[in-house]
Amino acid sequence: MLVSCWCLYLGAQSLYRHVLSMASVVQKLITPLFSGTLEPPRNKVTVVGVGQVGMACAVSVLLRDLADELALVDVVEDKLKGEMMDLQHGSLFLKTPKIVSGKDYSVTANSRVVVVTAGVRQQEGESRLNLVQRNVNIFKHIIPQIVRYSPNCILIVVSNPVDVLTYVTWKLSGLPKHRVIGSGTNLDSARFRYLMAERMGIHPSSFNGWILGEHGDSSVPVWSGANVAGVSLQKLNPDIGKDTDKENWKETHKKVVDSAYEVIRLKGYTNWAIGLSVADLTESLMKNLNRVHPVSTMVKGMYGIGDEVYLSLPCVLNSAGVGSVVNMTLTGDEISQLKKSADMLWQIQKDLKDL
Ligand code: NAD
Numbered sequence: 001m002l003v004s005c006w007c008l009y010l011g012a013q014s015l016y017r018h019v020l021s022m023a024s025v026v027q028k029l030i031t032p033l034f035s036g037t038l039e040p041p042r043n044k045v046t047v048v049g050v051g052q053v054g055m056a057c058a059v060s061v062l063l064r065d066l067a068d069e070l071a072l073v074d075v076v077e078d079k080l081k082g083e084m085m086d087l088q089h090g091s092l093f094l095k096t097p098k099i100v101s102g103k104d105y106s107v108t109a110n111s112r113v114v115v116v117t118a119g120v121r122q123q124e125g126e127s128r129l130n131l132v133q134r135n136v137n138i139f140k141h142i143i144p145q146i147v148r149y150s151p152n153c154i155l156i157v158v159s160n161p162v163d164v165l166t167y168v169t170w171k172l173s174g175l176p177k178h179r180v181i182g183s184g185t186n187l188d189s190a191r192f193r194y195l196m197a198e199r200m201g202i203h204p205s206s207f208n209g210w211i212l213g214e215h216g217d218s219s220v221p222v223w224s225g226a227n228v229a230g231v232s233l234q235k236l237n238p239d240i241g242k243d244t245d246k247e248n249w250k251e252t253h254k255k256v257v258d259s260a261y262e263v264i265r266l267k268g269y270t271n272w273a274i275g276l277s278v279a280d281l282t283e284s285l286m287k288n289l290n291r292v293h294p295v296s297t298m299v300k301g302m303y304g305i306g307d308e309v310y311l312s313l314p315c316v317l318n319s320a321g322v323g324s325v326v327n328m329t330l331t332g333d334e335i336s337q338l339k340k341s342a343d344m345l346w347q348i349q350k351d352l353k354d355l
Contacts, residue, residue: 041069041098043286046108046150048142049118050074050083050101053158056275057115058087064279065095066286071108072101074118105145111153113282114146116169119159124265128160128216129348135159136168136352143172154285154321157182157296158278162215163345164352166296166310171355179321182296184312185211186277188219189294191256199252202228210294210328211256212312214341219312221253224331284317297322299342303335307346311338 045067047058054072061067070087074080084101091099100107108114119135122128139159146153155173157166157180166182173180188211193204200207208227213220223241226233239245241253263270284291295317296310302325305311314326330338 040110041067042112043067044069044071044108044111045282045286046071046073046111046114046146046153048073048108048114048116048146049159050076050080051117051121052269052271053121053274054115054117055083056271057117057158057278058083058275060275060279061115061282062087062090062094062096064283066279066282067096069098069100070096071111072099073103073105073108074101075103077103105149108146109149111146111150113156113285114150114153115156115158115278115282116142116146116165117158118142119165121269122160122260122264125261128162129164131160132164132348132352135161135165139165139168139172140354143169147173147175154179154181156278156281156285158274160215161348163296163310163312164348167298167308167345167349168352168355170298170310176321177298178323180298181281181315181317181322182215182310182312183274183278183281184215184296184310185213185219185294186281186312187274188215188256188312190273190277191259192221192252195252195255196226196249200228210314211253212294212314212328212334213338214311214345215296216260217257218337218341218344219253219257220334220337220341221256222328222330222334223249224334225328281317285319285321288319290316290318290323292316292326295322297325302327303330303338305339305342307342307349309342309345309349311341311345 045061047054050072072080072084080101084099088099119138120131155169157169159165162182162184166180170177170180192209192211193207196209197204197207210222210225211219212222221241224234233240240249260270281293292314294312295315296312297315299305299311300308316323
């Protein structure tokens with residue numbers, strides 16, 4: 001009896017050694033405890049369009065550890081694969097374990113936030129509004145695909161003209177308005193805060209100032225609310241922002257409006273600041289921060305605006321999207337400038353077909 005047990009034991013031992021010798025390095029190294037199917041990603045971000053702006057957004061999102069999966073989509077397959085591989089090779093320095101890409105929108109499935117940067121950009125001296133019809137046509141292909149694979153996502157539109165394209169996206173997607181956001185004047189406000197703060201010798205985060213309305217040529221600087229540590233600049237200089245101002249602070253807003261044209265003239269495109277600012281918006285959405293950002297939202301019914309247009313107002317961003325809008329105490333002049341932007345955008349939108 002004892003002998004036969006011993007023989008069995010030796011047999012099992014040699015079988016075990018044999019199985020082990022057949023096993024791969026990974027099988028020898030790692031003993032799995034779980035063999036079920038993995039859950040879908042919880043914090044997936046997709047970037048559509050891997051041009052200059054899309055890649056700046058992607059890198060900024062990665063460096064801020066906002067996503068457990070990043071998906072990239074574009075129509076130019078070699079560039080798309082190259083960008084994906086280049087980012088994957090940086091995985092050692094990142095905390096986003098999965099980076100995928102594809103022309104087919106199935107790679108975007110289960111995204112929480114989708115950033116749309118696809119489309120044509122301005123050439124030197126060209127206005128954003130001039131891009132409208134070409135980018136509307138591109139969006140007709142993109143938006144239904146995104147919603148098909150991520151029906152619960154929040155969309156951030158970045159492509160220009162951003163306010164019109166956010167409206168187009170809202171119409172094409174069928175999503176509720178609070179889940180369709182345009183990056184809007186988030187970038188204009190960041191430029192304004194940088195330029196104003198530079199002039200005062202302080203950090204941009206310590207100068208509080210808002211640029212609202214259209215992203216671009218008709219944007220509205222809210223001089224009545226500009227302050228440092230709660231000290232109103234308008235109280236110190238009642239002419240601030242006006243033509244009569246001897247200190248010419250208005251020049252700062254002009255520089256904001258001109259800055260995209262200037263950067264495009266110098267380097268051909270703008271990308272780093274928009275990428276950083278989109279990652280900041282993404283953070284508020286992914287982490288349910290309830291921070292207030294100037295982004296493009298549907299403003300019908302606000303400040304006497306009667307048409308369905310998207311314009312930037314201070315919006316509370318959380319995991320639902322635009323949770324609410326802050327009602328600013330604007331001056332009559334600021335309100336009429338907002339209305340002028342709204343009218344101008346509606347004139348363009350009303351002729352768009354098949355939305
Ligand atoms: P780009 O030419 O470098 O990249 C655009 C990308 O979109 C390309 O890779 C192209 O292949 C891709 N694309 C085109 N059609 C597509 C489709 N149907 N599906 C998927 N991808 C498609 O341009 P860019 O410099 O990255 O600018 C992108 C957009 O962002 C432009 O409209 C530009 O005006 C805008 N932009 C907006 C802001 C802002 O503040 N909102 C700032 C800068 C740029």
